[in-house]
Amino acid sequence: MLKYSIILLILLLFFFSCSRQEQPADLRPVENPVLVIHGGAGVILRSEMSAGKEQAYTEKLQEALQTGYALLLEDCSSLDAVQAAINIMEDSPLFNAGKGAVFAANGKNEMDAAIMDGKTLRAGAVAAVQHIKNPINLARLVMEKTPHVLLCGQGAEEFARQQGMPLMPEEYFFTEHRWQQFLKAKEQDTIPEDTTSGKKFGTVGALALDKAGNLAAGTSTGGLTYKKSGRIGDTPLIGAGTYADNQTCAVSATGQGEYFMRGVVAYDIAAMIEYRGLSLEAAVQEAIKKLSAAGGTGGVIALDRKGHMAMTFNTAGMYRGYIRDNTPVVMLYKE
Amino acid sequence: MLKYSIILLILLLFFFSCSRQEQPADLRPVENPVLVIHGGAGVILRSEMSAGKEQAYTEKLQEALQTGYALLLEDCSSLDAVQAAINIMEDSPLFNAGKGAVFAANGKNEMDAAIMDGKTLRAGAVAAVQHIKNPINLARLVMEKTPHVLLCGQGAEEFARQQGMPLMPEEYFFTEHRWQQFLKAKEQDTIPEDTTSGKKFGTVGALALDKAGNLAAGTSTGGLTYKKSGRIGDTPLIGAGTYADNQTCAVSATGQGEYFMRGVVAYDIAAMIEYRGLSLEAAVQEAIKKLSAAGGTGGVIALDRKGHMAMTFNTAGMYRGYIRDNTPVVMLYKE
Numbered sequence: 116m117l118k119y120s121i122i123l124l125i126l127l128l129f130f131f132s133c134s135r136q137e138q139p140a141d142l143r144p145v146e147n148p149v150l151v152i153h154g155g156a157g158v159i160l161r162s163e164m165s166a167g168k169e170q171a172y173t174e175k176l177q178e179a180l181q182t183g184y185a186l187l188l189e190d191c192s193s194l195d196a197v198q199a200a201i202n203i204m205e206d207s208p209l210f211n212a213g214k215g216a217v218f219a220a221n222g223k224n225e226m227d228a229a230i231m232d233g234k235t236l237r238a239g240a241v242a243a244v245q246h247i248k249n250p251i252n253l254a255r256l257v258m259e260k261t262p263h264v265l266l267c268g269q270g271a272e273e274f275a276r277q278q279g280m281p282l283m284p285e286e287y288f289f290t291e292h293r294w295q296q297f298l299k300a301k302e303q304d305t306i307p308e309d310t311t312s313g314k315k316f317g318t319v320g321a322l323a324l325d326k327a328g329n330l331a332a333g334t335s336t337g338g339l340t341y342k343k344s345g346r347i348g349d350t351p352l353i354g355a356g357t358y359a360d361n362q363t364c365a366v367s368a369t370g371q372g373e374y375f376m377r378g379v380v381a382y383d384i385a386a387m388i389e390y391r392g393l394s395l396e397a398a399v400q401e402a403i404k405k406l407s408a409a410g411g412t413g414g415v416i417a418l419d420r421k422g423h424m425a426m427t428f429n430t431a432g433m434y435r436g437y438i439r440d441n442t443p444v445v446m447l448y449k450e
Numbered sequence: 451m452l453k454y455s456i457i458l459l460i461l462l463l464f465f466f467s468c469s470r471q472e473q474p475a476d477l478r479p480v481e482n483p484v485l486v487i488h489g490g491a492g493v494i495l496r497s498e499m500s501a502g503k504e505q506a507y508t509e510k511l512q513e514a515l516q517t518g519y520a521l522l523l524e525d526c527s528s529l530d531a532v533q534a535a536i537n538i539m540e541d542s543p544l545f546n547a548g549k550g551a552v553f554a555a556n557g558k559n560e561m562d563a564a565i566m567d568g569k570t571l572r573a574g575a576v577a578a579v580q581h582i583k584n585p586i587n588l589a590r591l592v593m594e595k596t597p598h599v600l601l602c603g604q605g606a607e608e609f610a611r612q613q614g615m616p617l618m619p620e621e622y623f624f625t626e627h628r629w630q631q632f633l634k635a636k637e638q639d640t641i642p643e644d645t646t647s648g649k650k651f652g653t654v655g656a657l658a659l660d661k662a663g664n665l666a667a668g669t670s671t672g673g674l675t676y677k678k679s680g681r682i683g684d685t686p687l688i689g690a691g692t693y694a695d696n697q698t699c700a701v702s703a704t705g706q707g708e709y710f711m712r713g714v715v716a717y718d719i720a721a722m723i724e725y726r727g728l729s730l731e732a733a734v735q736e737a738i739k740k741l742s743a744a745g746g747t748g749g750v751i752a753l754d755r756k757g758h759m760a761m762t763f764n765t766a767g768m769y770r771g772y773i774r775d776n777t778p779v780v781m782l783y784k785e
Contacts, residue, residue, distance in 0.1 A: 219605075
């Protein structure tokens with residue numbers, strides 16, 4: 116009961132704080148806004164999931180969907196919805212983003228995030244930040260308050276401080292589960308492969324289509340357990356792990372970042388739609404096929420202005436869901 | 451006389467140290483290897499260039515071309531040639547890369563670089579490093595010695611130390627010319643626009659096609675004067691400022707990085723060749739047209755496996771050149 120009151124309160128706060136946007140006459144109004152999210156791909160098997168864990172993930176994904184969707188219904192922008200949905204997952208220790216982020220080889224949490232506006236192609240991103248509660252919020256400030264797209268490390272945190280964003284102590288991000296994963300990786304002196312059961316990437320992402328017909332994409336992550344300090348993955352790189360363009364699609368990726376970087380996967384999906392005339396579904400299938408051929412694993416979610424969506428991966432499962440007419444749909448496994 | 455002896459010595463050292471590569475049977479041997487370089491685009495006007503300055507730039511670009519080309523003639527890889535050509539420009543205070551890099555808002559040099567192998571699509575990059583004499587060399591080590599593509603800041607420098615690369619004192623990178631630019635920008639509290647005369651971006655880049663028919667691309671930069679500390683531009687981002695794929699082309703960009711990041715310009719050129727069937731020249735023209743339409747300025751060099759090349763920009767000039775049959779060709783202005 117208390118939980119639902121808190122959610123309601125958060126929703127009400129968002130309703131009165133988000134930036135309302137006008138609908139330009141040249142944009143076809145969209146009947147149903149859409150929100151699509153993921154919470155990471157990897158070895159997610161029904162046989163190894165406890166009922167309690169399954170319920171916890173399902174409820175948190177539903178909460179993220181409902182929070183973002185409520186904003187869309189209130190005429191807030193797709194950027195606001197993406198940010199709000201990602202905040203819910205960043206604040207949950209279930210996902211590898213914000214609280215619950217994995218540990219780099221130096222035993223620190225180093226987080227990356229990006230957000231992109233499909234209407235203007237403006238984008239903001241941060242990389243290797245250690246004390247930011249919601250990296251996606253700092254990414255949005257980079258987009259809106261600087262002439263830059265990507266800030267990393269201490270420079271990004273100095274900018275956060277200048278913007279009045281509180282820096283969190285390292286303890287805030289700590290979870291015993293992630294620490295044990297780190298200790299095991301450290302003992303073996305290697306980044307855990309995703310082929311062993313129980314491993315998953317856990318990056319979170321969201322895509323939204325708002326009533327004005329504008330797309331947005333966002334992604335937030337703690338990266339890879341035992342990655343080298345300073346390693347930047349695909350998440351904060353526009354065109355690799357995050358991309359949005361009203362003319363083609365919005366994309367958010369999760370998986371082995373280096374494969375998405377070398378393949379420029381998010382922009383490649385947009386390019387196959389624009390230049391080859393592929394459907395969203397076909398372009399996403401082709402991108403995952405190329406990813407597999409290159410030896411990479413992971414998944415993407417994609418959404419276009421007509422509300423077409425795809426949630427495709429070459430792993431055993433991907434935490435994912437969407438909402439387009441009030442009822443959130445959440446899936447965890449392949450089938 | 452001493453100068454030419456030193457160059458000769460450097461060339462000899464490269465000949466005996468670079469990694470020779472075998473020529474796979476499935477690759478058409480290339481008669482003439484090709485090397486294309488740039489030293490930055492911007493307001494470069496003949497009317498404002500002194501004879502001495504023109505000669506200094508011309509000679510340094512020639513030296514970079516001859517150094518890389520000598521390696522290509524000796525069957526070294528395109529990666530080796532790209533790296534060697536960029537090293538010459540990084541070590542020269544004439545360019546905004548390595549020694550002579552511009553100063554960020556915190557008064558420090560923060561440098562970015564990337565290298566990519568068109569044969570394997572492997573890539574390595576570093577961002578916001580402050581003490582690395584040749585950032586392109588560290589980028590190559592990231593590619594060859596880590597499972598990652600991009601390392602930033604102190605983590606990247608820690609990796610350099612582990613690899614036995616000496617860290618340089620900040621004074622090494624200092625040039626009075628760049629410091630004065632910084633002081634002026636600081637006084638005005640703004641990043642200088644490229645519309646005023648004398649301003650140029652000064653990023654350096656190189657593309658090579660070796661005898662085995664393999665492409666490589668590399669780019670190295672100090673970024674923008676008075677940029678926020680931690681700002682990462684397009685240079686170290688695969689698909690934005692640097693890209694290479696034997697199947698399409700190699701690209702290196704220079705200009706207002708944020709526009710190249712949002713437009714995913716380097717990969718967009720490759721995508722237009724692959725998906726739209728455009729020629730290299732047409733794809734590059736289209737990319738610069740899109741850059742101009744978005745309000746961005748800068749230029750790119752591009753090279754494909756058949757030796758087609760393009761050196762295109764929407765600024766008043768771009769330091770650039772190529773070599774394909776022993777004689778380096780260098781150009782500075784538009785006409």
